[in-house]
Amino acid sequence: MSKIALVTGANRGLGRNTALAIAERGGDVIVTYRSNAEQAEEVVTLIREMGRRAVALPLDVADTASFPSFIESLRAELRNIWGRDSFDHLVNNAGHGEFALIEETTEAQFDGLFAVHVKGVFFLAQALLPILADGGRIVNFSSGLTRVSFPGFAAYSAAKAAVEMLTVYMAREFGARGIAVNTVAPGAIETDFGGGLVRDNAEVNAQFAGMTALGRVGLPDDIGPMIANLLRDDNRWVTAQRIEVSGGQTI
Numbered sequence: 001m002s003k004i005a006l007v008t009g010a011n012r013g014l015g016r017n018t019a020l021a022i023a024e025r026g027g028d029v030i031v032t033y034r035s036n037a038e039q040a041e042e043v044v045t046l047i048r049e050m051g052r053r054a055v056a057l058p059l060d061v062a063d064t065a066s067f068p069s070f071i072e073s074l075r076a077e078l079r080n081i082w083g084r085d086s087f088d089h090l091v092n093n094a095g096h097g098e099f100a101l102i103e104e105t106t107e108a109q110f111d112g113l114f115a116v117h118v119k120g121v122f123f124l125a126q127a128l129l130p131i132l133a134d135g136g137r138i139v140n141f142s143s144g145l146t147r148v149s150f151p152g153f154a155a156y157s158a159a160k161a162a163v164e165m166l167t168v169y170m171a172r173e174f175g176a177r178g179i180a181v182n183t184v185a186p187g188a189i190e191t192d193f194g195g196g197l198v199r200d201n202a203e204v205n206a207q208f209a210g211m212t213a214l215g216r217v218g219l220p221d222d223i224g225p226m227i228a229n230l231l232r233d234d235n236r237w238v239t240a241q242r243i244e245v246s247g248g249q250t251i
Helices: 013-024 037-049 064-082 107-131 154-177 193-200 202-210 224-230
Strands: 004-007 028-033 054-058 087-092 132-141 180-186 242-245
Touching: 004 013, 004 064, 013 028, 013 037, 013 087, 013 224, 028 037, 028 064, 037 054, 054 064, 064 107, 087 107, 107 132, 107 154, 132 154, 132 224, 154 180, 180 224, 193 202, 224 242
Parallel strands: 004 028, 004 087, 028 054, 087 132, 132 180, 180 242
Antiparallel strands: none
């Protein structure tokens, strides 16, 4: 029986890449998106072309009040498409970045980052626990910026540091059900994250490349396959870990 992974924010960027990598390795995927249904359906189409099953569902991880209706829709799709009442893997990818020095960061920016990256991750996992299969997996996204500093990412990095500690507690509390929980921390990646700062700003791109042992910034294809492999059955003994995938950034 194929494993089913739910990937938040899978319509673009690292979420999209992760969803496709999971499908390439034989998994089925529930794609969630906040606002761009067309992008999400494109991902679903690509997954189905691989012979895997997939569905797209809207989800704003910052809107915890919407979680009960999301769970209801998810249960219906699990029954209709898979004939199941549970899924196997949760990948908490959805998120955004704010590039601002501490003295320039607004309260709205700060609250928005913590609502998505911390509160959303915490309460979505809580809401999904009843239908996450025993022996399942949770992967939470962090950042290489919790280990090293780069001016302008203080609030974002603080939120991701909270995710790393939350991962340890999830691993501890969910372990009795055989659920492994880990954090994956990408380094600088060429995506539209933060307005495409690393991808589109040649100076920033070169700065991060110069900080990286392998001599370049990362690409989505450096991250998605790693997460898909972490979800494999033979990685069942890995839990409560922060796994940095950065090409050796600032070592």
